[in-house]
Amino acid sequence: MRRLINDGQNVVNEWIEGYTSAFNEYVEQDPDNPGVILGKHIADKHVKIIIGGGSGHEPLFPGYIGKNLADASVAGNINTSPSPQAVYEAIKKVDTGEGVLMLYGNYSGDCMNFDMAAEMAEDEGHKVDSLPITDDVFSAKNVSDRRGVAGDLIVIKAAAAAAAQGKNLAEVKAAAEMANRQTHSMGMALSSETNPLTGKEVFTMEEGDMEIGMGIHGEPGIKREKLKSADEVVSEMTDYILADMKTDENTQVYVILNGLGGLPLMDQFICYRKLAQILQEHKIKVYHALVGNYATSMDMIGMSITLAQLTPELQELLDFPCDAPYWRV
Amino acid sequence: MRRLINDGQNVVNEWIEGYTSAFNEYVEQDPDNPGVILGKHIADKHVKIIIGGGSGHEPLFPGYIGKNLADASVAGNINTSPSPQAVYEAIKKVDTGEGVLMLYGNYSGDCMNFDMAAEMAEDEGHKVDSLPITDDVFSAKNVSDRRGVAGDLIVIKAAAAAAAQGKNLAEVKAAAEMANRQTHSMGMALSSETNPLTGKEVFTMEEGDMEIGMGIHGEPGIKREKLKSADEVVSEMTDYILADMKTDENTQVYVILNGLGGLPLMDQFICYRKLAQILQEHKIKVYHALVGNYATSMDMIGMSITLAQLTPELQELLDFPCDAPYWRV
Known part of the structure; x- marks a missing residue:
C-alpha cells in the first residue's frame, strides 16, 4: 500500500480531526x-446548507464550508453514506429557523439516509428539503438517475449564495435545481x-489501461x-x-x-489546454476555470471535466463572494 | 506509465499553454x-519578483503569480533549470526601473543560470538581485548549502508583499532573506x-518502502x-x-x-493532525496552516512539512492581501 496513514480503522476520525484542526x-x-x-x-440567520457523503473525496465536502458557502458537512466511512442520526444532529445544530437544504451526490445510500434524517428533523418542526446532485452525464440516460460528481461544487456554491442573500428555502x-440542471x-x-x-485497490486496473x-467509486x-x-x-x-448540452454562440x-x-x-493543465481548444472551436466561452483536486477519490489517478452552462442567475451566484478553506471568491 | 499526457517531448510547453489559458x-x-x-x-511600478525552476512542481511556480505576489515565472524542462536567456527576457519584460529580485530553490543549475541572466541584464542597466532559497533542513548542515522546497512559498510571499508595499530592492x-532564515x-x-x-520512474522504490x-527530485x-x-x-x-529552530513559549x-x-x-489531513498535536506539546502556536499540493514532484507520493517561525514583520508580510490562482490572502 502506498498510503501514509495510521490504523486503517481510524482514518475517518483522524482526517476529520486533522481537517478541523488545520x-x-x-x-x-x-x-x-x-x-x-x-x-x-x-449563528448567521438564513437558510442553511448541509452537504455530505462518504469519506474519500477530500476536500469535498468540508473544504467548502465557510462564509457564504456550506454551513456543515457530514462524513460517512470510506465511500459510505453518513448515518441518518449524524445528519439529523447536523440539522439540529445549524437550523436557525429558516430551514435547511441538504445537498449530496445522487447515490442510493446517501438519498436514503439524508431522507430519513429529514423526516426525523421534520417531526421536531424543522423545515428541511434536499436535492441529490446528478451531474455525471455518462452515469445514466435519465438525468434523475445520474450520479453526482465534481458538479457538486457548482450546486453547493449556487445554493449557498442564494441562502446568504436571504432567499427562503x-x-x-430552486437555485440549487437550476444549477444542477446547468451542470454536466x-x-x-x-x-x-x-x-x-x-x-488494497478497490478494483484492478493494469498499468497502461484506462476507463x-x-x-468516483470505480x-x-x-x-x-x-x-x-x-x-x-x-x-x-x-x-x-x-x-x-444545448449550446449556441452565446x-x-x-x-x-x-x-x-x-x-x-x-x-x-495539459488536459485543460485541449479542453479550452475544443470549447473555442465550438464557440463556447470559458467564463472562469478551476483546475485542481476539488473532488477526489483518494489516490485514484484520473480526472473529470465539469461544464456549468451559465445563466445570468447562475453567473451571479457563482460570482457571489465566499470564503472557505478550499474555495474563495 | 500512469500519466495522462500527449507526446512526452511536449509536456512543458503544453502544461504552460494549459495553465496560461485557464x-x-x-x-x-x-x-x-x-x-x-x-x-x-x-505594469505596476515597484520592485518585481521573478521566480522559477524546473517543470514538474506545479502549481509552483506560476500558481503564485498574481497581484501582490510574484510577477513572472520561468520554467525549464522537467527538473531542469530554465535557460539564462529565458530568465534574462523575463527580467526585461517585468522591470519598470525599480529593479528585480529573483527567487529560486538552491540548486546548482538554477543558481548558475539565474546568475548569468542577472549579469546579462545588469549589462543593460537593470538592477537585479537574487536569493537561492534554502529551507530543506535535512539537505545539508550549512544553511547556505541547503536545497529549497515548499518553503519557497513563504519566501516568495514575504518578498512580494514587501515589493508591493513599495520597498526598494x-x-x-532583506525581507526575502529574513523569511528564508525563519523557514524550515x-x-x-x-x-x-x-x-x-x-x-519511467526516476528511481526505484518498492511498494511498502519509504524514505x-x-x-523533491529524489x-x-x-x-x-x-x-x-x-x-x-x-x-x-x-x-x-x-x-x-530556536523556539520558546512565544x-x-x-x-x-x-x-x-x-x-x-x-x-x-491525518499527517497534519499529528503535526498539530506535536506543536501543541511543544507549546508552539499555529498561526495559520495550508494543507494541500503546493509544491509537487508530479506524481510522487509523499509530503513535506514546512514551519515558518513568525516574527512580527514576517507575520505582517504573510497576512498582506494577495491574489494568485493558487494562493489568495
Missing part, C-alpha cells in the same frame, strides 16, 4: 458527532483508489481500453458532455478540470 | 519565450515520480526503510525540523503541510 478559523468538529463538521458562522432549492460532468481513471481499511466514464465506464493520449481522452469526454461555461487525487497538476 | 485573467505566456509566464499586472531582498522544511516519499519523457528526508534521505505509520513519520520529521508558526502530488488529501 482550519479551526472556519470549522469545528461537533464534539457529540465526530462525523459532523460545523462552520464557525452557523423554496427559492434556495464526466470522469475517467487510470487506476483504482486504495482502500485504507484493506490496504473513460468511470465514476463505477464502470464505457470500456476498459489502452491508455490514449490526453488530447484523445479529453476530446472523447467533451463530445459526451457537449452532446448532453454559451458561456464555468469549468472545473478536476483531479481525482493521483493525477499530477501538470497533466491536468 | 488563468488568463492573471497571466499570459510570453509569445517570444514559451517558458516565461508573465503576470497581467506587471535592498529592502525587498523536510520531506519524505513513498514512491518516485514518473518522468514523462521516458515514461524520510528525500528531496535526492537521498536518511535511509530507505519499511513504511511506518503517519504518526511515526510526522514525529520523526518534526523532531528534525524543531532541532533546527513561538508562532505558519505551517505548510504539502502534498508532493500523489498523496491523498485524506492522508495529508
Whole structure:
C-alpha cells in the first residue's frame, strides 16, 4: 500500500480531526458527532446548507464550508453514506429557523439516509428539503438517475449564495435545481483508489489501461481500453458532455478540470489546454476555470471535466463572494 | 506509465499553454519565450519578483503569480533549470526601473543560470538581485548549502508583499532573506515520480518502502526503510525540523503541510493532525496552516512539512492581501 496513514480503522476520525484542526478559523468538529463538521458562522440567520457523503473525496465536502458557502458537512466511512442520526444532529445544530437544504451526490445510500434524517428533523418542526446532485452525464440516460460528481461544487456554491442573500428555502432549492440542471460532468481513471481499511485497490486496473466514464467509486465506464493520449481522452469526454448540452454562440461555461487525487497538476493543465481548444472551436466561452483536486477519490489517478452552462442567475451566484478553506471568491 | 499526457517531448510547453489559458485573467505566456509566464499586472511600478525552476512542481511556480505576489515565472524542462536567456527576457519584460529580485530553490543549475541572466541584464542597466532559497533542513548542515522546497512559498510571499508595499530592492531582498532564515522544511516519499519523457520512474522504490528526508527530485534521505505509520513519520520529521529552530513559549508558526502530488488529501489531513498535536506539546502556536499540493514532484507520493517561525514583520508580510490562482490572502 502506498498510503501514509495510521490504523486503517481510524482514518475517518483522524482526517476529520486533522481537517478541523488545520482550519479551526472556519470549522469545528461537533464534539457529540465526530462525523459532523460545523462552520464557525452557523449563528448567521438564513437558510442553511448541509452537504455530505462518504469519506474519500477530500476536500469535498468540508473544504467548502465557510462564509457564504456550506454551513456543515457530514462524513460517512470510506465511500459510505453518513448515518441518518449524524445528519439529523447536523440539522439540529445549524437550523436557525429558516430551514435547511441538504445537498449530496445522487447515490442510493446517501438519498436514503439524508431522507430519513429529514423526516426525523421534520417531526421536531424543522423545515428541511434536499436535492441529490446528478451531474455525471455518462452515469445514466435519465438525468434523475445520474450520479453526482465534481458538479457538486457548482450546486453547493449556487445554493449557498442564494441562502446568504436571504432567499427562503423554496427559492434556495430552486437555485440549487437550476444549477444542477446547468451542470454536466464526466470522469475517467487510470487506476483504482486504495482502500485504507484493506490496504488494497478497490478494483484492478493494469498499468497502461484506462476507463473513460468511470465514476468516483470505480463505477464502470464505457470500456476498459489502452491508455490514449490526453488530447484523445479529453476530446472523447467533451463530445459526451457537449452532446448532453444545448449550446449556441452565446454559451458561456464555468469549468472545473478536476483531479481525482493521483493525477499530477501538470497533466491536468495539459488536459485543460485541449479542453479550452475544443470549447473555442465550438464557440463556447470559458467564463472562469478551476483546475485542481476539488473532488477526489483518494489516490485514484484520473480526472473529470465539469461544464456549468451559465445563466445570468447562475453567473451571479457563482460570482457571489465566499470564503472557505478550499474555495474563495 | 500512469500519466495522462500527449507526446512526452511536449509536456512543458503544453502544461504552460494549459495553465496560461485557464488563468488568463492573471497571466499570459510570453509569445517570444514559451517558458516565461508573465503576470497581467506587471505594469505596476515597484520592485518585481521573478521566480522559477524546473517543470514538474506545479502549481509552483506560476500558481503564485498574481497581484501582490510574484510577477513572472520561468520554467525549464522537467527538473531542469530554465535557460539564462529565458530568465534574462523575463527580467526585461517585468522591470519598470525599480529593479528585480529573483527567487529560486538552491540548486546548482538554477543558481548558475539565474546568475548569468542577472549579469546579462545588469549589462543593460537593470538592477537585479537574487536569493537561492534554502529551507530543506535535512539537505545539508550549512544553511547556505541547503536545497529549497515548499518553503519557497513563504519566501516568495514575504518578498512580494514587501515589493508591493513599495520597498526598494535592498529592502525587498532583506525581507526575502529574513523569511528564508525563519523557514524550515523536510520531506519524505513513498514512491518516485514518473518522468514523462521516458515514461519511467526516476528511481526505484518498492511498494511498502519509504524514505524520510528525500528531496523533491529524489535526492537521498536518511535511509530507505519499511513504511511506518503517519504518526511515526510526522514525529520523526518534526523532531528534525524543531532541532533546527530556536523556539520558546512565544513561538508562532505558519505551517505548510504539502502534498508532493500523489498523496491523498485524506492522508495529508491525518499527517497534519499529528503535526498539530506535536506543536501543541511543544507549546508552539499555529498561526495559520495550508494543507494541500503546493509544491509537487508530479506524481510522487509523499509530503513535506514546512514551519515558518513568525516574527512580527514576517507575520505582517504573510497576512498582506494577495491574489494568485493558487494562493489568495
